[in-house]
Structures are given as structure tokens and as C-alpha cells.
Amino acid sequence: MTESPPIVEVRGASITFPGVKALDEVNFRLLPGEVHTLMGENGAGKSTLIKALTGVYQIDSGDILVFGEKRHLTGTASAQAAGISTVYQEVNLCTNLTIGENVMLGHEVHGLVGINWRKTHARAKEALAAMGLGHLDTRAPLSSISLALQQLVAISRAMVTDSKVLILDEPTSSLDAAEVEVLFTVMRRLRDQGVAILFVSHFLDQVYAISDRITVLRNGRFVGEYLKRELDRTQLISKMIGKDLDALRALGSNRQVDVRDRTQTPVYAAEGIGRKGALAPTDIEIHKGEVVGFAGLLGAGRTELARLIFGADRADSGVVHVKGKKANIASPVAGLGHHVAYSTENRRDDGIIGDLSVRENIMLAVQAKRGWLRRVPAREVDRLVKTYMERFSVRPNDPDRPIRLLSGGNQQKVLLGRWLATEPDLLLLDEPTRGIDVGAKADIQEAVAELAEGGMSVVFISSELEEVVRLSERIVILKDHEKVGEVVNGPDVTAERIVSIIAAETEEKAEAQAEALAEGEIS
Structure with missing residues (x-):
């Protein structure tokens, strides 16, 4: 069967922002009468490519062709004139x-x-x-x-x-299963009418339910284009995270024996905690001195669960106990009051306050916990700032320097100091090593291990499965906004086996694989 020529074709497109190459000679093509899904982890370049196709961003080099003709898309109006329409996540x-x-x-x-x-x-x-x-x-x-x-x-x-190209950017993020099927019925109807549909979603099951073709991006680069039937879920995940199956198999745990006493009252326990549209009701326990890893792809529900634990988002279901006592953690202040701290994944927008000094950034959470009318004494400020700048070797060693002038790794160290200054029993770290150099990454990983050794409970979230497997004593596995498995780490646990649980076609299969791995039945 002869393949139809593409309606849209991107050839060698590059876009550079200050300090980062968002697209690096990316190729992409969209054929008529197909649903083509764009896949990639956070920072892969999906949103940048969509904005290039809709004229929001101008490409620095390369070409965009529509019906074989080069087009210079200068905005949404010119994109619509070229037959390209977009429906975003927020209607x-x-x-x-x-x-x-x-x-x-x-x-x-x-x-x-x-x-x-x-x-x-x-x-x-x-x-x-x-x-x-x-x-x-x-x-x-x-x-x-x-x-x-x-x-x-x-x-x-x-x-x-009468658009010939329809871009759907995360259209199912707020829909339930029945509503998603109605949307898919409409998408199939449009596809059968010859419309080319570019679909972006982080729901793996939905991708395989609706896609004809899949393109994978990673770190702003084109990884490959595949027919859905030629790319199984495990292969897709390995291409997204940049590890082949042999490499994933080699990423084993350094935990040889599980010595954690889980008969004691947990530091934090939740039954059925959830939030409509964000996370299905979830059970979780976290024990004293334990590092619990949250594993899953982008949008799996890792951050959503962490935010519910801290109170950054309000849960609409579930019961929470902190050290055996029922607790209502409905706000960050309540979270801090229960000795829970959360370091956000979005360091630049939700973490640091760029124009404030290192000193002021470290003290923000302590002051918020104490109340803004009760100022922290200057002597205590100096002590805390000195303690955490020295502990994490923040460079340069200048507490009055605006934090925006520090490197990403040093900014992350300051954030870690901010939350430790509140003396938490449970510390939630969401992507603490993303976008920082190797040395800073090693420092933070070492700090996590030391905190757990000292009795602090740590939730560690990372898109790098190697980190999760090597650092965690227990791994909670999430997929499509729900918990699908949980394993106690040990010598039989590898990144490949975590991926196999994420890639399972049904929740029942995922849970069965997780249980088998936990019981040592997978060899």
C-alpha cells in the first residue's frame, strides 16, 4: 500500500532559548487520515514543536512544509490559514x-x-x-x-x-474513562474523513488505544518515528527515557537485604487519598528513616500524590494518619505543622524567589511555619543559614547573593536547606536532581541517604529510574494517575522490571507483576 504524502512535514527544525536548545534539528511528519502521537518526557520538546506548528514560536533553522510547500508560520492566524487548528488542554x-x-x-x-x-x-x-x-x-x-x-x-x-490538521494537546487530562471514549469516537471519525491528528498525551493506555503512529522526542532531539504495531510499550518507555533494555536490566538495586521494621506505626499513612482528575484513591505508608521512591512516567501521578501528602492540593477522598493520629492536611501550612516538607519539581517557578538572597530563600519556610508576625531572631537566622550553606557546600559562599545568580545545582541545595530548616519528619523531594551537574547530583543523593540514616523519612521522585532503584528502600509505581504496584527494593529489583510493570497493558497485570516481584517469583 502506497503511503500518502504528508500534510505537514518538519525538516531539521531548531529553536534555541537562552541557555537551552529546545529543539535540535527535529524531523516530524503528519500524514492524512491518521492519529499521530507525540511522546517524550518532561523537556523532550513536545510543547515547543507544537508551538512551532501553530506559529507561536519561530524556528531558528530548518523548514516547515504544508502540502509540500514551505510555510513561514507567524502566529495562530497564519497556522489556521494553512489549515492547522489546535485545541489545548485548557478549553x-x-x-x-x-x-x-x-x-x-x-x-x-x-x-x-x-x-x-x-x-x-x-x-x-x-x-x-x-x-x-x-x-x-x-x-x-x-x-x-x-x-x-x-x-x-x-x-x-x-x-x-475545514482544517486538514488538528492538534490535540493533552485533551483527556480532565476526562473520565467514558468521556475519553466519546472523544476517541470523534477523533476516529475525523481521521476517517482524512484529517491528520497530532495527539499529545501522557496516558500510555490511551496512546495505544488511539494511535496509528508514534514519534518520540528526547531532550529536544528526534529519536524516531514508529508504527504503533511495531513498538511495544516497554520499547517505547526505553526510548523515552534513553536507556535500552540491556542497560535497564543492568540498573539493579544496591539494596541487598530489606531490614526495615514495618510493624511500627508509620510516620505517614493514607487510605484512599485522592483527588478527582488528578489521582485515583491511593493507599500509602511511609516509615521512619525510610526512602520511598515514586516511579512512573511524566504525568503518572507522582507529583500529584506528593502534593496531596503535603497539602499543596486538597484531597477530596481518603483518611490520613500522622504518627498514628488522624490528621487533616489541607494546606501547605498544615503540612508544615505536621512536620511534612515538600520541595517542588519546578525549581525556577515554584521554588526559588530569584530576586531574594540565598539567606532569604533559606528562611522562607521557617518563617511561614512560625507565622509572619513572629519574626525569626537574627541570631537564629545566621545560625540556620550558615549550617545549611556549609552542610551542602553552597557556592559561592555568600548568603546575601541573589539566588538567581547561582547555578541550578546550588539553587537546589539552597532549597534542600530551606526545607530541612523546618525540621521535618517527612521530606518530599520532587525531581531534586533534574537539570543539575553531576557533582551536585551526587551531593544531593548522598544527602538523601544521610537524612534517612538519621531517621528522617524521605519520598524521592525522579524521572531517572536508576536513581529511584538505587536510592529507595521501597518503590511505589504509578501510571495514568493511579498506583499500580509497590515493591520492596532488593537485589532482584531492576529498572527493567519497574518498566515492565509500568508497561503492563492492564492495571491487573501491573499489580500481578509487582506482587510477583515483591515475592521473589520473577527471576
């Missing part, structure tokens, strides 16, 4: 308008004296019917329908212009 519609008005926004039918609303609604009805949504009342308020149907209205709006 960009007007809830105060009707369904029909949203579908036709900017493309209303005009008469002699303004908009002809009868014909505009009739055209909206046709657009909705083309996707199997003819049952919707175009004159009903958009706010009267579910988020899933609003997502479909956004797609209808994108297709009013």
Missing part, C-alpha cells in the same frame, strides 16, 4: 455564550445588517452533526454541558474552518 471557550456561538466564534454568518443568527446556528448544527454531536442544542449555554462535551465543542470550532 479556550466562552462559557457565557451559547454552544452555537462558541462553535462559530469568529466565523459567524453575516447578513445585510449584521450577524444572521438563524444561519449561524444552522451552520453550527451542521458542524456538530459532522462529528456525531447533532443532538446538542446550539442555543443552550455552553456552561450547561459537561467538560468533555465542551472539549468536543472546541474541536467542532476548530473544524469549522
